[in-house]
Amino acid sequence: MKFPPLHFGTVVERQKRFKLLVDFDDHLDWAYLPNPGRLRELIYPGAPVWLKPVHSVKRKLTHEAVLGYDSVPVCLYAALANKLFLESLDLLGLGGNVQLLKEVSLGHSRLDFSVGGRLVEVKSVTLVQDGLGLFPDAPTKRGTKHLYDLADKGEGLVVFVVQRCDAEAVTFHGAMDEEFASAMKWAKKKGISFKAVNCIVTKEEIRPWREIPVLFPQD
Template sequence: MRFKAKLIEARFKRRLNRFAALVEIKGTETLVHIANSGRMNEIFVPGYRVYLQPASGSHRKTAFDLALVELGPLLCSIDSQLPPLLFQEAYHRGLLPEFSDFDRLQREQTFGDSRIDILVSGRSGLCYIETKSVTLVRNGVGLFPDAPTDRGRKHLRALCNAIKIGYSASVIFIIQRPDCNAFSPNDTADPKFGQALRDSLTSGVTAHAYNCHVNLDGVQLDTEIPILL
């Protein structure tokens, strides 16, 4: 996914709430939108260089979305709305052989009382796919979630229910940075999610994890990495 406009460099100052932060652009404090409700304490550090995407719209209170955070030699994408778009882009480019038996993709499909990111269909039937945004990395391992997530467990239950009635289902962990060797559920932050993930895999749900290639031009799905349970 290429950014729609050239990014603006700034310095992170502080987070105000789940969806807003103060940054400094050339000495001027500016309010920006954060499209990620995760805690991200290891990402949003005062003084870190960040990159902003210009945004417009009469309904908006901010002129920028916070797109990237510079973490030493690498960039981390923080937009939690990107993963289904990154998956969709890679799918249409034929970069996901594990889903090559499905020739149609639909977004935002309702299943039971949940809204699932993606539904693919084809000669192998139907497969419900939920994507998860991962930004936390420790010792080369991507971790999800960074805080307890009832919503995440609800999505896993929905995927298990899809399996029970004969569909396929998959959860996709997209690490929005390039420095991971593996992915693991974050049992320290939310042991219930970790157990729900293990239970769902036992029930027949599949799981995949991918690094991303991130630069100032955009974000793309990159290498598949192993999942450690």
């Protein structure tokens, strides 16, 4: 997936969850941050950020954050995870001539995909510590509910898309969201499968790279 030409800036401050004040060297301006995570390792005063210009009369903010940096480039655009998952189907052993549906209802929830009749929920990962991708980066009641919904059905797949290259595995971030960690362990016991893929990220593009394991550390 190619990026448009990106503009470099420096983070001045984050306002609420989705707005950044950015120093573009010759001026300050507000930008949209398309990620609800805490991003403490990526978004802080003085942090580098790469942004794409937004040309729309409907948008008040003129730029949108695309990349941050934490030892390696990291894609900040959480919504890209679904597109990256679709690019990863063969890599994850899910390709072939199968029916693919988007935004599939399950009870009162809406899951990301059905692939060959198998429900799939996709999660974007940006936090990596010592080679281990951690999800979530902020408490997620919605994500927890999705896991319990899948567990109740007794079948399905959760895919973690790590939008950076340095994760060797993925696991739950129990210190951030104990309820999600419990739901993930319960879902596994009920037959839900888990997969993960990491990505090569540059200023020009992001692309799926390797399938990596999902770990369930012992309590």
